[in-house]
Amino acid sequence: MEIDHAVRESSDRRLQTKYRNAVYVIQRAFALYEFEQVAFSFNGGKDSTVLLHLLRAGYYLHKGKPECSNGSLSDSVLKCPIRTIYFESPCAFPEINSFTYETATVYGLQLETIHSDFKSGLEALLKEKPTKAIFLGTRIGDPNAVGQEQFSPSSIGWPPFMRVNPILDWSYRDVWAFILTCKVQYCSLYDQGYTSIGSIYDTVPNALLSIADSANTKGTFKPAYMLSDGRLERAGRTKMHLKCNSTSPNNGVISVNSSGFFTASIVVVGDEILFGTAEDKLSAALCKKLYGIGWQVTRVAVVQNEIDSVAEEVEQRKFTNDMVFLFGGFGPMQSDVSLAGVAKAFGVRLAPDEEFEEYLRHLIGKHCTGDRNEMALFPEGITELLQHEKLPLPLVKCQNVIILAATNVCELETQWDCLLELPNTPLVRLTPFMSKHLSSMLSDVEIAQTISKLCLEFPDVYIGCQRKSRVKPLIISFVGKDKTRIELAAGRLCNSFPEGAFSEVNCG
Ligand SMILES: Cc1cc2nc3c(=O)[nH]c(=O)nc-3n(C[C@H](O)[C@H](O)[C@H](O)COP(=O)(O)O)c2cc1C
Numbered sequence: 001m002e003i004d005h006a007v008r009e010s011s012d013r014r015l016q017t018k019y020r021n022a023v024y025v026i027q028r029a030f031a032l033y034e035f036e037q038v039a040f041s042f043n044g045g046k047d048s049t050v051l052l053h054l055l056r057a058g059y060y061l062h063k064g065k066p067e068c069s070n071g072s073l074s075d076s077v078l079k080c081p082i083r084t085i086y087f088e089s090p091c092a093f094p095e096i097n098s099f100t101y102e103t104a105t106v107y108g109l110q111l112e113t114i115h116s117d118f119k120s121g122l123e124a125l126l127k128e129k130p131t132k133a134i135f136l137g138t139r140i141g142d143p144n145a146v147g148q149e150q151f152s153p154s155s156i157g158w159p160p161f162m163r164v165n166p167i168l169d170w171s172y173r174d175v176w177a178f179i180l181t182c183k184v185q186y187c188s189l190y191d192q193g194y195t196s197i198g199s200i201y202d203t204v205p206n207a208l209l210s211i212a213d214s215a216n217t218k219g220t221f222k223p224a225y226m227l228s229d230g231r232l233e234r235a236g237r238t239k240m241h242l243k244c245n246s247t248s249p250n251n252g253v254i255s256v257n258s259s260g261f262f263t264a265s266i267v268v269v270g271d272e273i274l275f276g277t278a279e280d281k282l283s284a285a286l287c288k289k290l291y292g293i294g295w296q297v298t299r300v301a302v303v304q305n306e307i308d309s310v311a312e313e314v315e316q317r318k319f320t321n322d323m324v325f326l327f328g329g330f331g332p333m334q335s336d337v338s339l340a341g342v343a344k345a346f347g348v349r350l351a352p353d354e355e356f357e358e359y360l361r362h363l364i365g366k367h368c369t370g371d372r373n374e375m376a377l378f379p380e381g382i383t384e385l386l387q388h389e390k391l392p393l394p395l396v397k398c399q400n401v402i403i404l405a406a407t408n409v410c411e412l413e414t415q416w417d418c419l420l421e422l423p424n425t426p427l428v429r430l431t432p433f434m435s436k437h438l439s440s441m442l443s444d445v446e447i448a449q450t451i452s453k454l455c456l457e458f459p460d461v462y463i464g465c466q467r468k469s470r471v472k473p474l475i476i477s478f479v480g481k482d483k484t485r486i487e488l489a490a491g492r493l494c495n496s497f498p499e500g501a502f503s504e505v506n507c508g
């Protein structure tokens with residue numbers, strides 16, 4: 001059969017292994033379930049296109065059809081009459097729709113088009129026709145792949161069936177190696193710079209494939225297979241849905257909270273800081289940066305270099321904050337527990353990233369010891385590596401947790417600038433905060449009641465007092481996003497006391 005033949009004839013050992021394993025999974029599924037009780041979830045995307053051809057190969061190997069000597073079967077095109085479900089949506093790209101229909105015809109797929117959402121569509125499907133297993137083109141790294149294996153029962157709350165994921169462990173590069181080696185047709189959008197395709201509303205060509213040429217006024221892009229770092233395949237999927245009343249920021253989707261700003265927390269991993277032998281200057285610098293783009297920092301925590309301490313803190317903060325920033329404990333040392341802590345917080349394991357491992361081997365060559373580079377282990381299925389030309393190594397992002405590798409303020413500044421420049425930066429710039437500071441020689445007791453009242457009256461303005469020393473003046477700060485409200489609150493305070501009791505100061 002032409003697919004089997006092409007892979008075997010290629011010199012790509014890695015592709016051959018991935019292919020053999022995937023076809024093995026498919027053949028076991030065909031042996032386990034009746035052919036009429038399995039379905040293929042096909043949507044014309046690259047991953048499901050790969051799966052289609054693997055299914056064709058698996059089906060014919062399963063059926064044991066005789067091959068001709070030239071490696072092709074006697075049929076002109078090898079058909080695979082598998083039940084195929086396509087959730088058709090009005091938000092799909094027309095190119096995806098037409099490719100799905102054309103491909104189904106070419107390969108004799110028994111197409112069943114569903115017009116409702118996944119869950120209710122599957123409920124209706126299972127009622128209508130017994131369906132024990134569904135093949136999916138899910139790959140590790142897809143947001144919904146977390147915790148899945150090659151055979152994974154559907155989740156609780158979903159109708160019961162087995163999800164079969166033959167290409168779960170395939171990388172972006174493996175997918176394109178297969179498509180190009182086997183010379184199979186794929187949706188034309190991939191030739192226009194799209195690297196992962198969702199709906200027309202959330203997908204654009206991947207900016208990393210943009211052809212940097214002053215004459216390129218039409219904004220043309222290189223084809224998807226030219227993307228050198230597969231971890232950035234979803235860079236064209238706009239992730240920042242600014243959703244009010246979103247339930248949780250857990251999928252890396254940021255929601256504007258009721259007060260109209262994003263919140264962040266900072267976790268510093270460092271026994272040295274807790275011993276008092278080192279000082280934490282990084283979180284102070286990061287607070288300033290976040291404040292500068294209108295984000296509110298709600299907590300800074302210093303935890304021990306210990307997996308459980310990191311996991312506990314991250315687990316709580318990732319729910320309560322839009323973003324969590326982590327410093328320290330990142331590297332090859334035994335005390336570098338940050339990634340393990342993050343993995344534990346998300347309930348996933350640390351898994352090797354083959355592409356990154358290869359990249360590191362290239363970068364640090366002979367210094368890399370052992371079979372497996374510890375620096376290439378990442379929380380499985382939730383890790384995105386944020387690359388920037390100014391960074392020697394990418395920053396690690398696990399859903400809404402970013403691990404910053406800075407060891408001093410200067411490095412932090414570089415990393416921060418790179419984060420802001422990313423095409424899909426998670427750091428949305430909001431209306432910046434403004435502040436006004438008043439100085440007074442009044443005592444805390446004299447001023448306390450008025451301040452309490454003002455806090456109730458101006459919940460949208462932060463009003464706080466501090467002193468540099470007991471004998472120095474009291475500084476009252478008003479911080480918020482609405483200048484008029486800040487002025488009003490400050491004016492109200494001044495008017496409550498004799499003239500001249502306050503003077504404005506600059507607190508840089
Ligand atoms: C055939 C099929 C089965 C699915 N089964 C499950 C499931 O068991 N549990 C679940 O949480 N999501 C399930 N999903 C939904 C997917 O996890 C995911 O939300 C969907 O593919 C959309 O991915 P996207 O948000 O990246 O576009 C299923 C989807 C399909 C097409």
Ligand SMILES: Nc1ncnc2c1ncn2[C@@H]1O[C@H](COP(=O)(O)OP(=O)(O)OP(=O)(O)O)[C@@H](O)[C@H]1O
Nearest residue numbers: 041042043045046047048086087136137138196197
């Ligand atoms: N609308 C749909 N109809 C049927 N199956 C779908 C649909 N959307 C997703 N799937 C299934 O989920 C799998 C994963 O979707 P995903 O979008 O990650 O991959 P893809 O569409 O094949 O490729 P790409 O990542 O380039 O978009 C698909 O391979 C397919 O099996």
Ligand SMILES: [Mg+2]
Nearest residue numbers: 045196197198
């Ligand atoms: Mg897709």
